[in-house]
Amino acid sequence: xxxxxxxxxxxxxxxxxxxxxxxxxxxxxxxxxxxxxxxxxxxxxxxxxxxxxxxxxxxxxxxxxxxxxxxxxxxxxxxxxxxxxxxxxxxxxxxxxxxxxxxxxxxxxxxxxxxxxxxxxxxxxxxxxxxxxxxxxxxxxxxxxxxxxxxxxxxxxxxxxxxxxxxxxxxxxxxxxxxxxxxxxxxxxxxxxxxxxxxxxxxxxxxxxxxxxxxxxxxxxxxxxxxxxxxxxxxxxxxxxxxxxxxxxxxxxxxxxxxxxxxxxxxxxxxxxxxx
Numbered sequence: 025x026x027x028x029x030x031x032x033x034x035x036x037x038x039x040x041x042x043x044x045x046x047x048x049x050x051x052x053x054x055x056x057x058x059x060x061x062x063x064x065x066x067x068x069x070x071x072x073x074x075x076x077x078x079x080x081x082x083x084x085x086x087x088x089x090x091x092x093x094x095x096x097x098x099x100x101x102x103x104x105x106x107x108x109x110x111x112x113x114x115x116x117x118x119x120x121x122x123x124x125x126x127x128x129x130x131x132x133x134x135x136x137x138x139x140x141x142x143x144x145x146x147x148x149x150x151x152x153x154x155x156x157x158x159x160x161x162x163x164x165x166x167x168x169x170x171x172x173x174x175x176x177x178x179x180x181x182x183x184x185x186x187x188x189x190x191x192x193x194x195x196x197x198x199x200x201x202x203x204x205x206x207x208x209x210x211x212x213x214x215x216x217x218x219x220x221x222x223x224x225x226x227x228x229x230x231x232x233x234x235x236x237x238x239x240x241x242x243x244x245x246x247x248x249x250x251x252x253x254x255x256x257x258x259x260x261x262x263x264x265x266x267x268x269x270x271x272x273x274x275x276x277x278x279x280x281x282x283x284x285x286x287x288x289x290x291x292x293x294x295x296x297x298x299x300x
Contacts, residue, residue: 025029027071038085038088038089038092039144041081041082041085042081042082042085042102042106042140042143042144043082043144044077044081044086044194045078045079045081045082045106045109045136045140046078046137046140046141046144047078048074048075048078048081048138049074049075049078049079049133049134049136049137049140049168050133051054051074052071052074052075052078052129052133053104053130053133053134053137055070055071055074056071056129056130056133057130059071060204061195071133071172072117072120072129073135075104075113075116075117075129075132075133075136076194078113078136078140078230079113079114080115081112082109082110082113082140083110083154086103086106086107086110087123091223094158095156095158095163096163096166096167098163098166098167100146100147101143101146102143102144102146103143103226104170105139105140105142105143105146106139106143106285107167107170107218108139108141108173108174108177109135109139109140109143109174110174110179111135111170111171111173111175112132112136112173112175113132113136113173113174113175114133115174115175115178115180115218115221117213119178121217122258123248126144128135128178128181128185128242130184131132131178131181131184131185132181135177137183138242147181151273158235159237161232161233161235161236161237162174163238164228164229164231164232165232165233165235165236166225167229168225168227168228168229168232169225169226169230169233169248170225171225172221172222172225172226173222173223173226173283173287174222175218175219175221175222175224176218176219176276176283177257177280178218179218179219179222179272179276180276180277180279180280180281180287181216182211182215182218182276183215183272183273183274183275183276183277184271184273184275184277185205185206185211185270185275185285186208186211186212186215187270187273188205188209189205189208189211189275190204190270190273192205193208199204202216208269212289213270215269215272215273215276216262216272219255219258219259219262219272219276220259222255223252223256223259224225224253226248226250226251226252226255229248230248230249230252233245233248239257247286248286249284250286251279251282251286254275254278254279254282258272258276258279259274
């Protein structure tokens with residue numbers, strides 16, 4: 025009886041879990057921002073707890089949707105946005121303590137909350153009938169590409185933090201913010217490794233896109249190839265030391281902005297659904 029009640033509560037409304045995740049991320053964003061700029065920065069335990077709670081809510085939502093459609097929950101734009109936010113938060117939770125990037129949540133949580141809000145205003149029913157059997161290459165292509173986008177998002181945020189720190193150093197009168205953000209060297213390493221991690225996943229996603237068969241959307245493949253070339257160029261320049269860390273950070277932000285624009289643009293321009 026008790027298990028039936030729990031199950032009915034979990035599956036009552038998938039949107040409820042997005043609302044809860046949005047609330048957790050919004051509160052985490054407000055708390056971390058206040059503690060950072062108020063001069064009373066506190067231990068990030070509450071922020072991490074809220075982010076983890078939001079992550080669990082997203083996981084439940086994706087689990088419900090996956091159970092409903094019988095496949096990876098990437099059948100509509102609401103699920104795609106939630107999957108992107110979930111991927112970004114997962115990577116943040118994994119690397120936050122490793123690179124002393126707990127303050128990355130100041131930038132990550134507002135973006136995660138915004139994605140959740142947009143997801144709430146999208147239909148949760150499949151935009152097009154789900155095909156059975158599911159094309160496994162399509163599953164790999166889409167899931168790897170979205171997780172890569174989450175890594176690129178964090179690389180962009182790490183780049184933004186680097187630019188803030190660099191500007192603080194150039195003023196020669198750093199504010200209290202300088203002493204709360206991670207050291208520049210830490211941000212350079214984190215940005216580089218996030219770029220590499222995202223690039224490897226994106227390469228796998230792009231490569232498997234050519235194996236989908238008749239389901240290939242060549243408009244998306246073309247745009248994805250452009251994004252892949254941009255990130256590849258950044259990494260090559262970094263390896264050859266022909267690009268300063270400042271430019272790598274700047275281009276990380278610009279490249280993710282282009283990626284996000286592509287993510288939205290193809291959704292409305294293409295005559296076929298984003299995921300079939």
